[in-house]
Amino acid sequence: MPDVDKGTVRITDIGPPNYENFLPPIIKKNYGKWLYHEILKPGVMVHVSETKDKLYTVRVGSTRIVSSDFVRDISNLADKYCNGYLRFTTRNNLEFLLDKEENIEPLIKEVQALGFPVGGMDHSLGNIVHTQGWLHCHTSASDASGVVKALMDEFYDYFVGDKLPAKVRMAFACCLNMCGSVGASDIAIVGMHRRPPTVMADRVKDLCEIPSTIAACPVDAVRPKTINGKPSVEIDEDRCVFCGNCYTVCPALPIADPLNDGLAIFVGGKVANARTKPTFSKLAVPWLPNNPPRWPEVIEAVRTILEAYKDGARRGERVSEWIERIGWPKFFKITGFEFTKYHIDDFRLGEATMNYSNYARL
C-alpha cells in the first residue's frame, strides 16, 4: 500500500512507525504473556508475567495540550528511569514503564517536582478526556482546557488518591459534536448553545450548500427561503434545539452567543461491559453559564455529584450503578438538581425512556 514517491523523494502513505520498535525490551519479551497485575499504590501498578518478569507502571497526569519542552522533560525522565521508553494512555495520561522497582520512588519525586501528579488509577477520578474549546475550535460553546483545569484543581485529591467508590471517568466536550466522546462517561460536561443561529442571509448562497444545510438539522428547523431575492434559509426558532449542526455545514449560520452559550452536565454513562451494559450519560443539569476562568457553577454541580456519589455508592459501584440502585428520583433529591421538562427525552427515541411501570419509591 505505502506509495513512496521516489521521484521527488516525497514520502506519503507510510502509516505509523512500526510499534514493535517502540516497545521496551521487557514488553517485547513478555508480549502476550502477562499473568496478572496489582495496584501497589495510587498511580503505581505492577504487571507480572509468566516469565516472572515484573513491569512497573507509574501513571502521571498531563494537561494533554503540552509544549515541546514538556515533551523534552518527559523524554529526559524516560531516559533516566525507563531506558528511554514511555507511553500515553487512552485518556491522555503519561505512563512510565519501569523494570526496576527501586526506580519508582525517585521517578515519582522528579515527576512531582515538575509539578505533575501521579495517580489516576483504580478507584480514582481519571484525567478528563476533553477537546479543543475556545483555544482552537470555531464551534465551541465553551473552553475545554480551562474548565478541565478548574475541575482538576478542585478534585485533585481524587486523582492522586483512590478514595472513590469506583473509577470515575469524566469527560468534556465543547459542543454537541462531542469530540471528547462524552456520551458515555460517569460525568460528562458539554458545551451547549441556547439560542438559534443567526442567518446571515446575504452570505448563505455563497458560503453554503443549501440542501445539505437543511438536511443537517435533526429537527427540520431549517427551511429554504428567498431573502432579498437571494436563495437563503430561515430557521424555525420554535423547533431549533441549538445543536449547531447547520452551522457546521454552513458558516453563514453562526450560533456562538456570549450570553447563551453555557454547559450541561450529564451523568451515569459507562463504556466498560463490567457488571452492567455500556450506557449513555443522562442529563443532570441542562444549562450552567460560562463563567471563566474558574466556572464555579460547573465546579459546584460536579462537586455535588461527586460528594453524593462518594457518600452514597457502595464500594465498586460506578456512578451509573449507584444511581440505578437508588433511582433517579433520589438522585435529583439528594443533589438538589431540579428535574424539569428538559430532562424528559423528547427526541427521536424519547418514547423508549419513560417509566412504563408502577415502580416508584414513595
Next chain:
Amino acid sequence: MPDVDKGTVRITDIGPPNYENFLPPIIKKNYGKWLYHEILKPGVMVHVSETKDKLYTVRVGSTRIVSSDFVRDISNLADKYCNGYLRFTTRNNLEFLLDKEENIEPLIKEVQALGFPVGGMDHSLGNIVHTQGWLHCHTSASDASGVVKALMDEFYDYFVGDKLPAKVRMAFACCLNMCGSVGASDIAIVGMHRRPPTVMADRVKDLCEIPSTIAACPVDAVRPKTINGKPSVEIDEDRCVFCGNCYTVCPALPIADPLNDGLAIFVGGKVANARTKPTFSKLAVPWLPNNPPRWPEVIEAVRTILEAYKDGARRGERVSEWIERIGWPKFFKITGFEFTKYHIDDFRLGEATMNYSNYARL
C-alpha cells in the same frame, strides 16, 4: 347525568346497575377487610377476613362465547350453592363464591358434570383472553374461539393443575388491532395478514375518506393516485407491513387472503409489576399457516414453548423472567425456532432494541 326521557319513558344514560346490589352478603360485610388468602387446591381458594369470615372461591373455565342456556345453567348452580351470587373474572372465567366450605366439592362435581373445568389459579395456564375472529369480525386473519379451543384441549392439564413454574397468561387476537390485548402476555398469538390490501380502485372514492386512509398507514405505504380518472390510492407493496389499518379506515382495501393470512407467536410479555417491570411480548415465530379446525402448527409451537419453559424455568419465574435469565439466543436454540431478519425490530423505536454491549453467551 342520567337523563331519563320521561315523556316516552325511554331510559338512557343510566350507567351500569349499582354493584352494591350484586355483592354477596359475606362480601358486603367484609368489603375491604380481607386479611389474606390461601389457595386450597387448583381452582379453589379461600379469603380470610379480619372478621374471621371465610370466603371460598371456585374458579371455572368458560368458553366466553356462551349460549343463554349456559347462563341459565350457571345461574342454577349459583342459586344452589351461592345464594344466587356469582362473578366473572377479568379473563372470562367464572367464579362461584361460597360461604360454606362443605359446598365446594358438591359444586365442583356439578360443574364438572356440565363439562366445565375447575382450575386456572396460581401456577397454571389461565384461560386464553381472546377476540371475535371469523365468528364475528371482518378484519380477522384467523378464527379466535377455534384456535383457543384447540389450544385449551391440548393444554387442559395445565389449566386444571398448577404444575407450571408460574402463572402463564396466554392471549389471542385475530388481527393487529389486538383486541385481546395480547401485547403483554406470556404467550400471545396474533392473526397476521401477509399480503398487501387489494385496491378496489373504483370504490375508494365512494367508500373512503382518502386523507385518513393515507394517514392510517404506519409506514406511509398508501399514496393518493388517480385511477381511471377517479381519485383513489395506490399501495407501495415494498413498504406495506400488512397491518390492515388502511382497510379498517377504508373498506375498499380488503386485506383478507386465504393463503397468506396466518398467525404469529409472541412470548415473554407481562403486565404485573411483580419482580420485573411490565413488558411487551416479543416475536418468537413470525408466521404459521391457518390450518383449521385444529391449527396443529400453532399448537406445536406453543407446546414447544411451554415444554421448554416448564423444563427450564425456575419456580416462580414467569416466561419473561426465564428468557431474560437464559438469554434470547438460548431461547431460540432450545425451541429450535429460526431467528430471522423479521425478528429484528425495524419499526419506529427498533433502534432501542439492539444489543449495545459485548454481552453474548458464546
Next chain:
Amino acid sequence: MAGTKHKTPLLDDLKEGKWPSFVKELERAAQKSPRTDDLIGLLEKSYRDHIPHWKHGGMAGVKGYGAGIVGRFSDSPEDFPGTQEYHTARINQIEGFFYTSDVLRKLADICDEHAGGLFNFHGSTGDIQILGFKQKEAEELFQKCAQLGFDLGGSGSALRTPSCCVGPARCEWANYDTLHVTDNLTREFQNEMHRPTFNYKFKIKCAGCPNDCIASGARSDLSIVGVWKDNIRIDQDQVAEYAKKFDIKKYVVDKCPTHCMDYTDDKLTIDDSNCVKCMHCINSMPKALRPGLQKGAQIRIGAKVPMVQGPRLGFILVPFYDINKDKEEDYTFLKDLIQKIWDFWDEYGTSRERIGELIQRVGVGNFLEAIELEPLPEMVEHPRANPFIKFEEYLVADEEEESKEG
C-alpha cells in the same frame, strides 16, 4: 345436542376434547335461534375458505346514542340469511363482574327474545356482549336491558366502559375502592361514552394494586393502580411459618427488584424507602406481609395496541395521590385531571390518534404543562441522553431574560 342444519365437519371436530366447546355453545343457542344456526354455517364457510365472511361497514345503533352497538353484516346472506344482520351490543358490566342469578336469567331471556341467544361474557374491554340482533330489534333490546338496569357501553370515538379488578370486594391487597371509582366514573361520563366526540377511543381501567389484575397498564389510556406510601406491614411470626415452607432468601429477598429486603437471623427487614411497591414479597407471603396503611393510587397514561405508531404501555403520570380522600370529594381531583387530559386531546389530537400517541408527538413536557402537572423523575426510566434540548428561553443582549414562548 341436536346440532345444526348446516353441514359443519370442520366445526364438529371442535366439539371434541376436554375443554368446553364453543361450538356446542353455538349449537345450544342455535336450538332456539335460526339466525345463530346460520351463523354456524357462515363460520364453517370461513373454516373452509380461511377468510372472514363479514362485510366491512353498515350501521347499527339506537336513537340518541352514537356508540355501544357494533353492526355486522354477512357477505353471504343468500346462503345464510340469518346472518344478514348479526349485530353486537356492548352492555356495561356490573363493576367487579358481580351478578345475581336473577339478573343473569333476565339477560338470557332478553338475549333469546331479541338477539341470537349468544353472549360474550365478557368482551375484552369488559362489556357484556349480546350478539345477533337486527337493527329493527335494537331499540327494544336496548330498552329491555335498560329496564333491567343495564346501559350500553362505548364504541367508536368514545369513552369505553371503564372496568376494574375485584378489589376490596374479594382481595386483601386493594389500596382503594376499585369498584366504587369505576362505577362513579362510568356514571359521570355517560355522555362521553354514548355520544362519540373524541378523536378516538379512550379506556380507563382500575387495579387495586400493582399486580394489575385488570391488565390496565397494557390496555388502558388511563390506568389507575392502587399503591401505598408507608411501610409494608410485617408479621414476623408468619414469616417464620413461611420459612418452614420455602427458602425466603431465594424466593423472596433475592427477587426484590431494588434489593431492599434482608432476611438474616430469621428476621425480615425492608428498607421501605427503596421499595418500589412491586408486590412480589407480599404476593409470596400473604399471611406475613401486607401493604402499608397510607393507601392511595398511581395514575399511568397512554397504553394502547400497535396501531398506528406501535404498541405502548402506560407511563407514570401521577406517582401517588390520595384517592381515598378524593372519594369523599366525589373524585374531584381525578375527574378534573381526566377533563384536562381530554381538553388537551381535543385541542391538539388528530383523528384516530390515541392520547399516548399525541403525548409522544407533542412531547411529554408540553403535555404536562398543558394539564398542569409538574415533571417528575418518577415519570422516566432515566433522563434524556441526547443533548437536543429545546430550551424555551434565552437571554438577550440587555441581559434581560426573554421567553420566546411568551
Next chain:
Amino acid sequence: MAGTKHKTPLLDDLKEGKWPSFVKELERAAQKSPRTDDLIGLLEKSYRDHIPHWKHGGMAGVKGYGAGIVGRFSDSPEDFPGTQEYHTARINQIEGFFYTSDVLRKLADICDEHAGGLFNFHGSTGDIQILGFKQKEAEELFQKCAQLGFDLGGSGSALRTPSCCVGPARCEWANYDTLHVTDNLTREFQNEMHRPTFNYKFKIKCAGCPNDCIASGARSDLSIVGVWKDNIRIDQDQVAEYAKKFDIKKYVVDKCPTHCMDYTDDKLTIDDSNCVKCMHCINSMPKALRPGLQKGAQIRIGAKVPMVQGPRLGFILVPFYDINKDKEEDYTFLKDLIQKIWDFWDEYGTSRERIGELIQRVGVGNFLEAIELEPLPEMVEHPRANPFIKFEEYLVADEEEESKEG
C-alpha cells in the same frame, strides 16, 4: 516562567492550583513561538467575550492528501497576527501510544521549527496533534514527520486513524493482538484515510477485552473487542487468598450480570455457558481468574455521537470470530467485512450519514443481507415487540411461493 506579552488576567488565574496548568504549557511554548503567544492573547479574548474567535472555514492541507490537517484562521488577526493561520496536523500515533524519548524529541523539534511548539498528546481520536503552523509550512512539516516515520491521520469524510488499548503489550486480559491489527488496518487503508471518498467519517477502535479501555463501543463505527469462548480459568488457591481480603459473594458473585457464579464451601464455580464475558469477576480477582484459552474477538458496529439522529452505541455484529487465526491470514475476514460495509455505505448512504445511521434507516436485516451475515439473536436485546413485519414474500393463488423481492 516568563509569561506572555499579552495581558491575560483571566488565564493567569489558571496558572494557580495543584493540577498542572495548560496555561503554563502555552506560555512555555510561547517562549519560543510568537504565534503561540498570540494564541494566548486570542484565548484571553475568548475568556473575556465568552465566544470562540476562530473563523469557520478556510482550507489547509498537503498535496495529494485531502485529510489530516484541520485549518484554523482567527477572526482577529489584526490584534493577534500569529493566529491568522494556526492549523493542526493529525499525526498517526504509534499503536498503543508507545514512544521512545528519541522520537519524541525529534517530534518536539519539528513542532518548534514548523509549528507553534504546541501538541495535543493525544487528540480524542488518538492522533498526535501538532498545532500552530501555516499553510506554507505544511508540506515541510509533513515531510519532516514522514522522514521520522510518521504519517498524517484522517479528517473530513475519510477513515480516521484506528487506535487500540495497550493490549498484550501490558495487559493480561488481551484476547488478541490489538496493536498488530490496528497497525495492519492502518497500513491497509492508507488511501481511505488520506483521500476522503466516504459519505462521512469512519472510526475503528480495538480493545483487547470487554473492559474496552479504548472506549470503542461508544465512539467507533467499528469496534473490535477481544473475548473468549471457553471457560474462565480459575485458580482456587488464589480465590482463597482473595476470600481473606473481601467478601467474594458480595463483591463478585452477586454482581455477575447473569448470576452464573456460585461460591459455596470456599469453592468458586462458574456456569460458563451463561457467562456473557462481562469481565467483572476477572477484574475483581486478577490473580485467581483468567479469560479462557479459546480467544477471539467480537465486532460491534455503529457507535457515534449525537449528530444528526441522536447518539448511538455499537451493537453486536459478530458475536465471536477467530481473529487470531485471521491474523495469520492477514486479516482477510476482517478486511473483507470492512470492505463490504463500506461498499454498502457507499451505495446507500447519504452525505454526512454515519454507518450506524444508515443501518438504522434501511433496517438491520437488510444491512445484514447486503454484507452477507446471518441475523443472530445475539445482535438484539430482544426480538421485536411490534407486529409490523415486512414479510418479503407471499403465496399466490396457484400455491407457488413467490418472492416479490426477486
